[in-house]
Amino acid sequence: MRDDQLTQLLRQIDEPAYPDDAFADRLFEKLSRQAGYSRGSRPMLLLVAAALLVGVLAVGAAVGSGLLKPPWLTVEVSPAPSVQPIASLEGTPSAAPTPPSTTPRPSPNSSPSTAGIVIDGLARSTVDGLTVRTEPTTGAVALGTIDKGQLGFVVAGPVSADGYAWYQLSGLGLPANTGCEPPAQTTPFAPCSSIGLGWVAAGPPDGQPWLEATTLPCPASPMNVETLVTRGMTPLERLACYRSTPIRFRAWFPEIPPDAGLGGTCGAVAPNPAWLICQGLSYNNLVISESAGFEGAGLQISIDPASGVAMPPRGQWVEVVAHLDDPAARDCVPLGGGEQDPVAVVLTCRSELVADSVNPVAGPY
Amino acid sequence: MTFGIERAGNEGMTPVRATGDPISLEALVRDPVRFRTWYDEALPRVYRYLLARCGDEGLAEEITQEAFVEAIRNRRRFEGRSDPVTWICAIGRNRLVDHVRHDMRGAARHLRLINARTDLESNAWRESDEREAVQQALTKLLPDQRLALMLRYLDQLPVREIAGLLHRSESATESMLSRARESFRAAYEGQTDA
Incomplete structure (x- = not known):
């Protein structure tokens, strides 16, 4: 039996199928509750969450850039606020739901960088909720986060943009580039069998680094x-x-x-x-x-x-x-x-x- | 980026929308009427995708529910670059792989029950069409073999990707696929020759 014959045969069972009506209704009710159709408490929760977020920004916590997202800040808020990065020198942080308007211009190998992090080495997050993005800029799509202690293989960097030194990391807790487990295991990423890629900011210029170089025990030959x-x-x-x-x-x-x-x-x-x-x-x-x-x-x-x-x-x-x-x-x-x-x-x-x-x-x- | 599964998930399926316009899951959820309409179209597509790949109605329902719940919970992260159904199918596929990988013993036990039931209930299969012969032959495979066969020949995923999903080496995956092909062929041809 040739491969194309097998494919043809298997396609025959990929036919329309309908789940049990009772199941369909139960699931819809469950999703409706999840969506908050049946009661009005959610808006209040959202207001509280938004107020908490603004309060945190007001005290100047070093989490307002959107790069660092502790779990308590990842409370689902609709619409999800997108904050201006503190390091962007844009003035008072706001909770405006729009990304930074300026286009960052990454400049390879420029400061700031984090001492000790080298290409083909390992880097480890020192904080929870460190955002992984598709490009080295706060305006890029967030793929998810990594938590304190999670490792990445350093593929490229540092690239300086938006006041941060960025490193491209792969594997070891990062997602596959195809989105290994969307989206359940992206906050933080669970290790994937495939090699994934993402850019991570190493921290503010004058603050605690969010990434640090690390090594693992390497068994010696023979x-x-x-x-x-x-x-x-x-x-x-x-x-x-x-x-x-x-x-x-x-x-x-x-x-x-x-x-x-x-x-x-x-x-x-x-x-x-x-x-x-x-x-x-x-x-x-x-x-x-x-x-x-x-x-x-x-x-x-x-x-x-x-x-x-x-x-x-x-x-x-x-x-x-x-x-x-x-x-x-x-x-x-x-x-x-x-x-x-x-x-x-x-x-x-x-x-x-x-x-x-x-x-x-x-x-x- | 797209999943191999997304391509396969769309095969033979009627798109929820005929245009390539992005669909915001969040916007759908905010409108209960639109959401119900979308759900009524999306549910059979996700269920169909999963049922074809696992062959177990109960398991397909369970994973369909998990996939929808997960998708709605994380709807704000869906960027609308593809049909939400393909995204939910991808979530379901990963759940199915996890299930098969972590519960092979239970799955094998379940498979035996399915086989027994199918054997009892399918006296009329000889009179049915080729499709039923395919379904019957697939019940003879182990759950991981069936899933690997589907991922390879229905979803057209490369062996390397299947190996990654199943946490096996590529050669072990090739070997498993070969056994799956052989088992399927023997079971299918045994029926159609009878």
Whole structure:
């Protein structure tokens, strides 16, 4: 059965369907209550919330820019006020429901910046409710927030705009660029399996920084692959740890079971570099033990055809020397048919392990 | 940005509005009459999307409710760049993935019940059309296999994205998809050959 035949067959069950009337009515009643149709208390609540907001602004709390949104300020207010940033030098903050009228002009690598934050390093929020935006400006769309302690992989920055130093962060609590879990897990963002991107202000020029550089414990070579995968390290954390420094580890190279049913394609047009973008089709899974199985916990490695590296026979322990951040990763481009962010695609490729050597060994460390 | 699911969610569905004008969910909610009209059109679309992907009416209703409640609760964050229904379908899809991923044991148990019920109630399936044969074949798949198959072949999501959703490696996802294809093919052809 070809793929297009399967698609045609499955489309047949995507037919009009109607839920039970009683269910439909119950749900509508629930939504109506949520919308506040049945009583008049909501406007008063909104007034109280708005008054609270204005009061906070009046005492000059450093939360009025819209960049810092403690949970008590994210009380749902209709319409949601959009406040002028304190650092914009626009004068008295107001609760006018319009974004700043001036267009910020980001100037790369200009001050202010936050000491210690480096590209390809990790940054951590020091506050709750730190807003993540699509662009480095307070006028950009807010994607959500991150809370104190949440990490980001620093992709770019600092960019100076609106009185703040901005950094582009990815992963580690940030959303996928496709909106990983809209919108339930954006305040704060829950970690997503995909690589997401967003811009975060590092804090006011003269105040407490909202972002700070941080590091994670990086297991040292040599090690077993279990160390790399069972400590909860994400691909971007590994990239921040090791960058292009070779890692030496041992792992089990499993047999492919007869019913694994491997197959698939990598886009309609072979991407470049296919060996890195489509490494999932090479089946170079390395797992933590003999009993883990072909689909068990472990890592995949990519092999550059030009490197001359070859995998040994399956069903044995191997010692791998591999690196992240292969130069070819910079050439990775989105596959056709999707709407992937090119920056995220390059990051994904950079976080893939590329083998320098793979040799049989007697067993794990 | 759009979801792969949004494209699929629109397939074969009548748009709530024929134009590409953005719809403000907040504005809809402020007008009870318009909201009811919209709801009556939107509910079957979301339910249909989820039912096709999980095959369980009860679960489809449960997740439909969660998705609508979540959407209305967060309606001010909806920017109106797409049809609200596709947004709600996306929320529902993520809820469904969570359900399948975190409740495989319960889902498998539920699947067995569905299979048993379907076997009892479907004496007439041989006389029915191809669509029912497809539905019957899908009941033979595990919940995660069915969902992966739907995401791949109905929603046309890339394997990498499905792997991310299901928290599996790409090769494991390819492997699961292959088993799902084979199971579906065997079940479907077994019925249509009979």
